[in-house]
Amino acid sequence: MDENLNIAEVMQEHPDEWLLFEVLKDHQSPLPVEGRLLFHGKSREELHKVLMKVRNHEHSFLIRYSGDPCPPDAVVVL
Amino acid sequence: MKISFPFQRGRLILPPVTIEHQYETQPAMALDTGARMTIITPQLAEEIGIEVDLPEREVQLIGVAGSAWAIATVVNRISILGLTVDRVPVICHPLSPRLGLDGILGLNFLQHFNLSIHHDTETVSLEKIC
Numbered sequence: 001m002d003e004n005l006n007i008a009e010v011m012q013e014h015p016d017e018w019l020l021f022e023v024l025k026d027h028q029s030p031l032p033v034e035g036r037l038l039f040h041g042k043s044r045e046e047l048h049k050v051l052m053k054v055r056n057h058e059h060s061f062l063i064r065y066s067g068d069p070c071p072p073d074a075v076v077v078l
Numbered sequence: 079m080k081i082s083f084p085f086q087r088g089r090l091i092l093p094p095v096t097i098e099h100q101y102e103t104q105p106a107m108a109l110d111t112g113a114r115m116t117i118i119t120p121q122l123a124e125e126i127g128i129e130v131d132l133p134e135r136e137v138q139l140i141g142v143a144g145s146a147w148a149i150a151t152v153v154n155r156i157s158i159l160g161l162t163v164d165r166v167p168v169i170c171h172p173l174s175p176r177l178g179l180d181g182i183l184g185l186n187f188l189q190h191f192n193l194s195i196h197h198d199t200e201t202v203s204l205e206k207i208c
Contacts, residue, residue, distance in 0.1 A: 018178075025102060031083075031094050031159060032104070044175060048121045055101045055125065062104040063122075065178030068089070 004034040007062065014040045016067035018047045025060045035062055081159040082203040091195070091202060095183065098155040100127025105180035109202070111193070113184035116156070116168045122180040123151070123170045130170060139171055146171065156187055161206050163190045 007021060021035030038061075039050040051061055085091045091109040096102060097118075105122050117139075123130050128151055137150045148171035156166045166187055173179050192205045 023104070044121065048125065051103075051125050057101065060096065060102040060104055061125075063106055063180055065106050067178055 003036070005037055007033060007035055007064070010037055010040070011064060011066040014066055017041055017065070018044050019064045019066060020047050020051055021062040021064075022054070022059045023062050025058070032060075032062055079161060080203060080205040081161055082201045083159060084201055085195075087197055087200050090179075093158045093183065093202065093204075096155075096157045097122070097126055097153055098157075099153055101125065106178060107181040107183050108177075108179055109188070110182045110184055111188060113182050114186065116153075116166060116182065116184045116187045117148075117171055117173070118153070118168050118181035119173055119179075120149075120170055123168075126153070128153070128170070137169060139169060156183075158204060161191065161204055163187055 005021075010021075011019060017040050019037065020039040021032070022038055023032040023035040026032075038054060039047050041047070047063065051063075055061060083093055092106060093109055094104065095107045096104050103122065103126055105118075107118075120130050130149065135150050136147050139146045139148045148169045150167060150169055153166045153168050155162055155164050157163070168181075173181070190207055192207060194203045196203065
């Protein structure tokens with residue numbers, strides 16, 4: 001998981017999963033397209049454990065869920 | 079400065095958010111014009127360097143499904159595509175894992191912007207209020 005990958009493509013390859021990417025801090029163009037995939041899996045808690053180990057002041061960490069946040073058998077009212 | 083970002087009609091609006099505290103993350107957060115306060119999960123709070131074991135104060139959360147006690151704290155900076163708000167008060171409380179969210183952007187953040195939701199073009203535009 002050392003190479004920079006296209007974030008949208010990785011999300012399609014791993015449906016219904018939490019994903020963690022290391023991305024460059026670049027506030028001039030703050031919508032990252034590529035990042036280093038550090039974690040993918042079903043558990044947000046496992047992502048949390050990885051992020052607590054790798055977090056640093058040089059990078060930003062992009063967290064995404066690739067599933068539908070509105071499950072078909074549920075109604076979401078925030 | 080005015081920015082815009084896409085969303086999918088009929089689904090939660092998930093803007094490209096950056097949160098900066100001791101550490102910087104770009105979490106999955108939904109925009110909610112019905113929420114008075116911004117909410118982040120305890121996991122996200124810990125990840126950005128907020129000490130969740132040292133609550134500044136407790137507040138009562140009241141929603142459509144009931145009420146609960148939560149922790150109020152302050153995040154150094156929240157931004158969407160370069161539009162920033164500093165020292166944003168947030169509520170720290172877990173969200174259902176089924177939502178796939180790390181937080182909710184509420185009115186105490188959104189009040190700094192003029193917000194337009196364009197359902198025809200599936201875009202949201204934000205303009206910072208000077």
